[in-house]
Amino acid sequence: MTMPSRPLRLGTRGSPLALTQAGMVADALRAAHGWEPRAIRIVPIRTSGDRIQDRALAEVGGKALWTKELDRALMEREIDFSVHSMKDVETFRPAEIVLAAMLPRADVRDRLIGADSIAALPPGARIGTSSPRRSAQILKLRPDARIVLFRGNVDTRLKRMADGEAEGTLLAAAGLDRLGRFDIGAAVSIEEMLPAPAQGAVGIEARAEDSQVRDWLAAIDHAPTSASVHTERGLLMVLNGDCRSPVAALAVAEGEGQRLRAILYSGDGTESVEGEVLIRTPADLRVFGRDLLDRAGPAIRALFSA
Numbered sequence: 090m091t092m093p094s095r096p097l098r099l100g101t102r103g104s105p106l107a108l109t110q111a112g113m114v115a116d117a118l119r120a121a122h123g124w125e126p127r128a129i130r131i132v133p134i135r136t137s138g139d140r141i142q143d144r145a146l147a148e149v150g151g152k153a154l155w156t157k158e159l160d161r162a163l164m165e166r167e168i169d170f171s172v173h174s175m176k177d178v179e180t181f182r183p184a185e186i187v188l189a190a191m192l193p194r195a196d197v198r199d200r201l202i203g204a205d206s207i208a209a210l211p212p213g214a215r216i217g218t219s220s221p222r223r224s225a226q227i228l229k230l231r232p233d234a235r236i237v238l239f240r241g242n243v244d245t246r247l248k249r250m251a252d253g254e255a256e257g258t259l260l261a262a263a264g265l266d267r268l269g270r271f272d273i274g275a276a277v278s279i280e281e282m283l284p285a286p287a288q289g290a291v292g293i294e295a296r297a298e299d300s301q302v303r304d305w306l307a308a309i310d311h312a313p314t315s316a317s318v319h320t321e322r323g324l325l326m327v328l329n330g331d332c333r334s335p336v337a338a339l340a341v342a343e344g345e346g347q348r349l350r351a352i353l354y355s356g357d358g359t360e361s362v363e364g365e366v367l368i369r370t371p372a373d374l375r376v377f378g379r380d381l382l383d384r385a386g387p388a389i390r391a392l393f394s395a
């Protein structure tokens with residue numbers, strides 16, 4: 090195995106979860122290639138998404154706020170690759186940047202904090218979230234609930250719960266588990282709340298032209314995770330969904346294909362349209378996505394720009 094001639098610089102956001110995930114990527118690369126610890130240096134970069142905490146993402150520029158600064162550092166060669174929670178990566182990416190590898194996916198479910206189940210939430214419960222998917226799903230199950238805007242990293246959200254700002258909040262099991270918070274929250278089944286596309290997956294991006302780094306990263310790619318996440322993101326491309334779009338999707342390998350379930354919601358959760366299909370080709374994905382939109386009413390369709 091070739092050893093990098095200088096330490097590889099791994100760009101990441103600076104939140105505790107992002108740093109944990111970056112450490113997992115660095116460990117996987119060192120293990121796969123037999124590199125010494127100093128072969129990889131972690132470079133935390135503050136993104137606009139970390140800076141802006143008081144408004145929903147959709148209002149201030151969408152998922153690009155998580156990637157913009159890392160993309161710039163990558164293109165200007167200040168870093169060699171960047172690590173992202175795939176759920177936060179915008180649907181359409183610059184052509185100069187490729188998704189080179191993914192770590193094995195973690196638990197895809199959400200966990201409810203504040204009550205043992207969605208049914209057990211008190212009447213009129215305030216639910217802290219900034220996710221259009223989670224608000225629509227909660228409102229569908231519990232029309233009496235009220236949504237309050239919760240942003241910030243996992244600890245910030247848990248603190249706001251502890252401060253009594255809401256009776257419930259939902260967090261991805263993947264993030265809680267990676268932070269070692271196995272004790273927190275009650276898992277919500279995927280039948281009750283289908284997760285966000287790419288939830289639980291960590292991806293690594295590199296410059297498209299950098300074949301050496303891409304080769305190194307390919308060695309740690311978890312192919313089943315990549316296949317499922319590419320299917321879920323492929324659906325977002327067909328739907329032209331973004332961070333304003335209340336959409337849930339989960340793909341699981343089945344034979345040579347991917348069994349894909351997806352649900353689109355109106356913002357208030359009163360309308361939804363769902364489907365399930367075996368995806369074998371990109372054409373299957375286009376047909377499935379268009380069929381969902383065809384069956385969706387105007388309140389849903391307005392939230393997608395396909």
Ligand SMILES: NCc1[nH]cc(CCC(=O)O)c1CC(=O)O
Nearest residue numbers: 174176260261263264288289290
């Ligand atoms: N939008 C924030 C975000 N992005 C990724 C995760 C968790 C880890 C994952 O889903 O991979 C979280 C926090 C959450 O939703 O609880």
